[in-house]
Amino acid sequence: MVKKTKIVRNLFFLLGGLALGIMIYKTGFNHILSNIKQTGWWFVPIIGMWIIVYLMNTYSFYVIVNDGSEEAKRIGFLRLFKLVISGFAVNYITPFGLMGGEPYKIIELKGPLGIEKATSTVLLSTMMHLVAHFIFWMVSIPLLLFLVPVLSGMVEWSMILATIGSVLFLFWAFRVYTRGGVDRAVRLAIGLPFIGGRIRAFYWQNQERLSQMDGLIADLYRNRKKDFIISLSLELLARVFICVEIILIMQAVGRPVDFGQSVLIESIQSLVSNLFFFMPMQMGAREGGFVLVYRILSIPVAFGVFTSLCKRIRELFWTLAGLLLIQIKQGG
Numbered sequence: 001m002v003k004k005t006k007i008v009r010n011l012f013f014l015l016g017g018l019a020l021g022i023m024i025y026k027t028g029f030n031h032i033l034s035n036i037k038q039t040g041w042w043f044v045p046i047i048g049m050w051i052i053v054y055l056m057n058t059y060s061f062y063v064i065v066n067d068g069s070e071e072a073k074r075i076g077f078l079r080l081f082k083l084v085i086s087g088f089a090v091n092y093i094t095p096f097g098l099m100g101g102e103p104y105k106i107i108e109l110k111g112p113l114g115i116e117k118a119t120s121t122v123l124l125s126t127m128m129h130l131v132a133h134f135i136f137w138m139v140s141i142p143l144l145l146f147l148v149p150v151l152s153g154m155v156e157w158s159m160i161l162a163t164i165g166s167v168l169f170l171f172w173a174f175r176v177y178t179r180g181g182v183d184r185a186v187r188l189a190i191g192l193p194f195i196g197g198r199i200r201a202f203y204w205q206n207q208e209r210l211s212q213m214d215g216l217i218a219d220l221y222r223n224r225k226k227d228f229i230i231s232l233s234l235e236l237l238a239r240v241f242i243c244v245e246i247i248l249i250m251q252a253v254g255r256p257v258d259f260g261q262s263v264l265i266e267s268i269q270s271l272v273s274n275l276f277f278f279m280p281m282q283m284g285a286r287e288g289g290f291v292l293v294y295r296i297l298s299i300p301v302a303f304g305v306f307t308s309l310c311k312r313i314r315e316l317f318w319t320l321a322g323l324l325l326i327q328i329k330q331g332g
Contacts, residue, residue, distance in 0.1 A: 035309045042252035047314050049244055056238035058084045060231040061125045064220060065113075067227075074112040082325045083108055089322020092315055102126055104326075116209055120216035123182070125231075131173050132235035133274070134166040140267035147260060148296055162271060177221040177228070180214025183207075242266060249310045255303055265307075268293040286311070 036043060058081045065080065066072050087101035094101070102122050109118035141159050175181070190200045203210070221228050246262035257265070272289030290304035 035306070035313060038306075039249070039252045039310055042248055043310075043313070046245055046248050046252075046310065047317050049241075049248070050314065050318060053238050053242055054081065054085055054088075056234045056241070057088075057129070060128055060234040060238075061121075063227045063231045063234070064124050064128070065109075065121050067219075067224065071113050071117065075109070082328065085318065086322040086325040089319040089325075092319050116212045117216055119182075120213045123213075124217055124220055127173060127176060128231050128235045131170065131232060132239050133270070134169050134173075135236055136239040137162060137267055137271055138166045138170075140263055143260060143264055144268075144296075147264060176217065178218055180217040182213045182217070183210040186210060245311070245314070246307065249307045250303065252310075253303065253306060255299070257299075261297060264297065265290070265293050268296070269308075 039046070058077065061080050061084060062075075062077055065075050083105050087105045089101070090104050091101035105122045105125075106115075106118045109122065113121065141163055144159060186199060186203050190196050190203060192199065220231075240263070243259065243262040243266045246265050247257060247259065250257045250262075269286060269289030269292075272292060273286040287305065287308045290308045291301050294301050294304035
């Protein structure tokens with residue numbers, strides 16, 4: 001088992017290193033160097049503030065894992081901190097985002113927790129992260145109407161659709177929190193062409209395990225509401241704190257923005273980027289999001305391109321850090 005885990009870890013590291021090299025090539029090494037030179041020492045707080053973001057994400061995850069059981073006591077905070085950073089790194093560089101980092105975390109946690117509990121805790125942590133995203137988007141929509149009272153028809157309709165989509169997602173998330181959703185998701189997948197037969201066989205062989213995972217997922221909301229609120233609040237606070245990055249980047253080029261504008265910029269660009277979740281590092285989608293929101297706020301689009309590149313450099317730094325952490329032997 002240890003040998004298999006080591007092989008998987010090395011595979012994630014090698015594929016990640018290859019993908020990271022491709023991302024640097026596509027971004028352009030000269031563009032990266034030029035941007036670093038222009039931003040200067042501002043990159044220290046821009047990169048450093050993400051330690052706080054990752055600590056919030058980790059504590060949110062830690063609250064979910066730490067249910068008082070003996071197996072949970074084997075998982076230390078620093079170990080989860082390592083998994084959070086390396087998990088996000090894998091997500092950045094893999095297509096379909098969550099197809100990489102979440103399985104990696106499950107593989108790393110299944111030893112001390114068991115496969116059912118490792119899967120349910122990782123799914124819960126991912127759900128908290130996603131729900132915080134949707135709440136953040138919903139809160140920012142009224143802010144857009146306040147800061148930009150006159151909007152084009154296309155932008156208005158986009159915001160209406162985003163609001164409806166967010167509400168529907170939150171209703172679905174509440175259902176998952178209260179009842180679980182693994183069993184139902186697998187049963188729905190049985191109807192897929194080509195692979196439906198294999199999924200059906202998997203379902204009948206693992207029905208008890210799937211039900212157990214649903215029970216573990218629902219337990220957090222039903223019996224540990226305080227932990228549920230703390231975990232979700234930390235994820236939402238992390239989303240809000242990320243907006244400070246926009247303020248720092250714009251300060252670096254002498255075009256300050258206030259916190260309300262930074263929330264709007266971060267919200268809209270992340271909304272547009274996540275619509276193209278299937279692309280590694282959302283190449284091109286993020287730039288489009290920045291161009292859109294900077295035009296709405298009547299800020300020169302060139303600043304949006306600069307901001308996007310700064311974010312990419314920060315991501316490249318933390319992606320490299322996360323890939324290196326994959327190779328570090330697990331601690332407590």
